Amino acid sequence: MSSLEEKTVKTEHIFSGRIIQVQVDEVELPNGKTSTRELVKHPGAVAVIAITDDNKLVMVEQYRKPLEKVIVEIPAGKLEKGEDPALCARRELEEETGYDCESLELVSSFYTSPGFADEIIHVYVAKGLTKKEDAAGLDEDEFVNVLEITLEEALQFMEEQRIFDAKTIFGIQYLQIANLKE
Structure with a gap:
């Protein structure tokens, strides 16, 4: 694991549409604290x-x-x-x-x-x-x-x-x- 990598703790799926999906991930930061990331998933x-x-x-x-x-x-x-x-x-x-x-x-x-x-x-x-x-x-x-x-x-x-x-x-x-x- 890279010293910069964030580990996903939990994923909440918010929206699933024709083109994109939106999710909120709770992540563990490199310093051990947690934060959230709002992510758009797209097929390319x-x-x-x-x-x-x-x-x-x-x-x-x-x-x-x-x-x-x-x-x-x-x-x-x-x-x-x-x-x-x-x-x-x-x-x-x-x-x-x-x-x-x-x-x-x-x-x-x-x-x-x-x-x-x-x-x-x-x-x-x-x-x-x-x-x-x-x-x-x-x-x-x-x-x-x-x-x-x-x-x-x-x-x-x-x-x-x-x-x-x-x-x-x-x-x-x-x-x-x-x-x-x-």
Whole structure:
């Protein structure tokens, strides 16, 4: 056991929904005292930096209720239980944008908010995009506008706070670094 590890003494399940579960854990701290931790359990997600042959980013514009505003994001979605992240990335790209891809490469995986949630997101780059005639559609409660924008436009959207979420900013900064290396 690490000298920093907290031992769970008791778990109280507070809420179980379609996407998340919330629990409160009582923990024993490294100094022997106890405290509580409010935790959000999430099945994980994927996000796709989709690049067209003419070097545009395929993005989705959608309303985000927690923010009470419309933002522009890279396509993304929740993993189903036991689902392979790469297959989920292809599925979400098709559902949200109508595109399929020739190549899909994992860029990185990271925890989104490790102070209270266990959500991990796997970020991929998709190239060789092809618009599918018979693409799977959006979920019935999902509404998006598909945009194709340049990297420069994406940077402008960041300044305007139209792009304002971590996974999308990560994707844009990844592309900036990749462009510097070329």
